[in-house]
């Protein structure tokens with residue numbers, strides 16, 4: 236999944252972001268335009284060409300200490316400019332489970 | 341209970357410290373993820389969608405109350421207050437932070453539990469019947485053999501880098517509660533004509549992309565030879581198993597490609613070299629392990645105590661008792677299954693508070709012992725019948741007395757797309773919706789035994805192939821779809837289910853299942869004919885006709 240070789244083949248077909256999990260605690264993170272990471276999708280750098288996507292991914296993969304399993308994920312840009320996850324998997328990663336967590340009664 | 345010795349304890353602590361060092365080096369960047377991945381997998385740590393997942397082994401499904409409290413503590417201190425019991429006598433924590441993992445492992449090591457070999461291409465937790473040692477009519481306690489195998493295979497260099505993961509399950513009863521036929525090796529303890537104890541050895545079972553029911557490779561292997569025989573199987577597998585293709589790497593593929601006769605011949609040859617080696621178990625070695633399993637000092641109790649006679653007037657108690665209480669080998673005692681399948685809840689999850697309650701109840705009513713079964717429920721193995729009414733009240737208060745054991749809402753489900761990075765589709769919300777549809781216990785009772793199993797992808801962690809009704813999440817044009825099979829089963833008559841028709845979208849799954857159940861109620865020849873037997877008698881076609889007629 237994280238093999239950079241495999242990632243090279245990736246062609247994006249719409250606006251995309253680079254996402255990963257934070258090494259220390261596994262939290263879902265997004266690569267920002269400032270060469271950093273954020274836990275908020277709203278802060279993610281948006282790429283629109285395959286070249287830009289690969290470049291952003293390469294930069295993300297280079298941070299092997301901070302993040303694991305970086306990959307390119309589709310997003311949708313709403314009319315009001317809000318960045319929304321591009322599929323159900325990414326929706327669940329960004330918004331959390333679709334079920335309630337078990338809590339004690 | 342099993343008493344660990346000093347060697348086990350030393351090993352566990354060394355192992356934790358080793359991992360602590362590895363985590364430290366990973367966080368400082370000294371180890372890359374590529375280097376670290378295999379190390380974390382050897383300690384049960386996966387990466388899921390939202391976080392790391394941490395899998396802890398519960399050898400042969402036996403826990404002490406102290407151990408269960410330690411699991412509750414880990415859930416509370418390092419996770420989000422709950423844990424998920426899996427189909428292989430493990431518990432998973434879904435929100436563990438890598439930086440805190442060594443502490444969690446150290447806390448568990450204090451009570452003799454660990455995460456070794458809960459992931460990676462090695463010998464996994466050797467599972468067993470959750471009623472081991474208490475089931476009436478059992479040949480002998482199968483955990484003795486699980487333990488002998490566990491000791492032999494844990495950290496064994498030859499079994500630490502197998503072509504793929506390797507799973508063994510053992511049963512010693514006529515009725516197989518350990519699902520041995522869907523394991524790489526299944527062992528059925530029985531006695532031969534001479535009254536000697538040994539194993540029917542089955543090999544090559546497994547689910548996943550290419551499911552197979554295990555085949556008998558040898559009808560009787562004497563107990564003293566079991567280590568050498570299993571080792572012979574593993575050697576043949578190690579030599580010929582496909583390391584080049586992950587989809588063909590499990591032993592089931594090798595057994596299938598060679599055929600059981602040819603595979604059996606290879607194993608026999610290997611075994612002749614091994615059988616009279618140091619691997620032969622002498623009586624003293626077996627006795628040594630046997631003696632470390634202690635059994636409670638049972639009292640002499642009446643079969644039908646007054647407490648039970650009185651409680652029988654309460655229909656709600658009776659419903660629970662008839663559903664969740666099972667015969668024990670000792671008169672006056674029962675095995676009690678605790679349903680982790682509340683209506684609307686995620687199957688197999690227990691909160692830290694529930695774990696603590698169960699630990700306390702185990703201390704009070706079950707000699708401090710708890711069992712974990714592959715159906716993702718727990719059990720108290722030694723409950724005096726006179727205590728059943730009091731136990732029931734306490735369980736009910738903690739949400740642990742749903743009277744649905746083995747019924748339609750006792751669903752096995754994997755974490756699916758809500759947690760798992762390999763998933764195509766969600767499993768848990770499907771299970772939750774089904775439990776709501778079948779929430780009426782009278783209706784569920786009328787339907788009778790019916791196992792629904794759900795997996796979020798073809799890896800089949802939720803055993804969908806062997807569900808009486810199996811539900812498999814697939815993806816179609818970016819949408820969640822589900823394939824539905826009927827007629828699978830995981831017991832001594834294990835079989836793979838047959839597809840009933842085209843896959844259906846998320847929103848229709850519960851309707852289709854309801855239609856299947858309605859078809860069964862119309863088709864069964866009497867209320868005593870179980871769903872699975874009706875499917876066997878009639879085949880899939882009459883179900884397909886009824887369910888898909890209007891779709």
Ligand code: HEM
Nearest residue numbers: 386388393426427546547548549590754755760799800801
């Ligand atoms: C992070 C979560 C999980 C991951 C990544 C995962 C991964 C996998 C994979 C890749 C397989 C297929 C192996 C093969 O066919 O060679 C598999 C099988 C299996 N897993 Fe999981 N699993 C996860 C969670 C679970 C859970 C929660 C359970 C129990 C509820 C479970 C129990 C099983 C079982 C019973 C099988 C099929 C039996 C067999 O080995 O053939 N796993 N898992």
Ligand code: SF4
Nearest residue numbers: 754760763796797801
């Ligand atoms: S069956 Fe698939 S979705 Fe479910 S836990 Fe296993 S790998 Fe994940």
